[in-house]
Amino acid sequence: MLPIMVALGIGIGLGLVWWQLAGRAQAGVEFMHCWCEECGQKVRYSAEKAGRPGGCPRCKHRWILPLEPQPLTTDTPRVRVGAVRQRQAG
Numbered sequence: 001m002l003p004i005m006v007a008l009g010i011g012i013g014l015g016l017v018w019w020q021l022a023g024r025a026q027a028g029v030e031f032m033h034c035w036c037e038e039c040g041q042k043v044r045y046s047a048e049k050a051g052r053p054g055g056c057p058r059c060k061h062r063w064i065l066p067l068e069p070q071p072l073t074t075d076t077p078r079v080r081v082g083a084v085r086q087r088q089a090g
Contacts, residue, residue, distance in 0.1 A: 032069040036061055 030047040036056035045054055045065050054065040 032066070034066050034070045037063065 032047050038061040039059040041058040050067045055062040
């Protein structure tokens with residue numbers, strides 16, 4: 001039982017170290033946002049990937065990531081994850 005607890009403790013410790021280092025590595029990365037043309041999902045990507053092929057993580061639609069970020073306006077179509085559509089009486 002003791003070896004299992006030691007192994008578990010080491011695993012958790014290594015995971016925490018990796019988590020701290022990974023967070024610091026991305027601290028200087030600039031991100032851009034755009035909206036999926038198919039489903040309206042907000043897509044975040046690193047600025048260095050602009051102009052390259054990319055896609056929507058939700059609907060898997062593929063396109064070239066914009067070189068300029070799209071404005072985040074109120075008229076941009078948005079879809080909330082887990083949103084339930086209301087049926088209209090009629």
